[in-house]
Amino acid sequence: MSDFEVNLFYELIIDDLMNRKYSVVDAFFTAQEIELFRANLKLKRELSSFKKAAIGNNENEQIVEEIRGDSILWLDETEPDEVEKMYFDKVNDFILYVNRTCYLGLQGGEFHYACYPPGTFYKRHLDIFHSDTRRTLSMVLYLNDEHWNPSWGGELAIYLQDEDANEKQEIIHALPGRLVIFDSKALEHEVKMVNHTRYSITGWLKTR
Numbered sequence: 726m727s728d729f730e731v732n733l734f735y736e737l738i739i740d741d742l743m744n745r746k747y748s749v750v751d752a753f754f755t756a757q758e759i760e761l762f763r764a765n766l767k768l769k770r771e772l773s774s775f776k777k778a779a780i781g782n783n784e785n786e787q788i789v790e791e792i793r794g795d796s797i798l799w800l801d802e803t804e805p806d807e808v809e810k811m812y813f814d815k816v817n818d819f820i821l822y823v824n825r826t827c828y829l830g831l832q833g834g835e836f837h838y839a840c841y842p843p844g845t846f847y848k849r850h851l852d853i854f855h856s857d858t859r860r861t862l863s864m865v866l867y868l869n870d871e872h873w874n875p876s877w878g879g880e881l882a883i884y885l886q887d888e889d890a891n892e893k894q895e896i897i898h899a900l901p902g903r904l905v906i907f908d909s910k911a912l913e914h915e916v917k918m919v920n921h922t923r924y925s926i927t928g929w930l931k932t933r
């Protein structure tokens with residue numbers, strides 16, 4: 726570890742993850758990067774077909790709009806465009822750091838663009854599947870328009886327990902540039918109904 730340098734920003738995220746299983750940061754990417762990611766998402770949405778997102782995996786995949794109403798497009802890490810490369814470079818730097826400091830054994834991830842049209846939501850769920858529990862950290866980066874108004878809804882609600890073991894919801898607004906990282910295996914969460922198109926890149930850092 727001779728060339729190891731402590732990254733205080735990453736350390737804050739790791740502290741949050743250890744202490745409460747989630748972290749919310751607004752400066753993981755620069756404002757300029759967020760602008761490029763947003764423009765890229767919108768371009769891809771015009772050029773390529775986003776597909777209605779399914780629940781379940783492999784042969785269990787199903788589209789159930791009463792559960793989840795977003796449309797998605799998977800990113801191809803083997804052929805990223807210039808803008809996606811900026812995203813992967815930072816995420817992979819974070820993965821390396823977390824593996825060196827927390828021995829999580831992350832092997833990379835899977836990522837998709839997501840678009841929630843007005844009137845859609847994603848009901849309470851956990852991000853792992855019965856048949857595949859490799860997802861370890863969930864990462865959601867909001868690419869909403871610059872003047873996103875929290876009254877438009879689409880909040881991420883994370884289900885937690887308070888000191889008396891009562892359930893509570895932590896409400897996180899989908900502010901542009903905000904990154905939420907959470908423990909995929911532990912935290913149930915939902916996307917509240919949105920009434921203005923909501924954009925994001927969602928990804929999962931996975932073990933082997």
Ligand SMILES: O=C(O)CCC(=O)C(=O)O
Binds near residue numbers: 881914
């Ligand atoms: O967009 C969000 O805030 C969360 C999305 C989500 O839970 C998922 O795609 O599994």
Ligand SMILES: [Fe+2]
Binds near residue numbers: 914
């Ligand atoms: Fe989720």
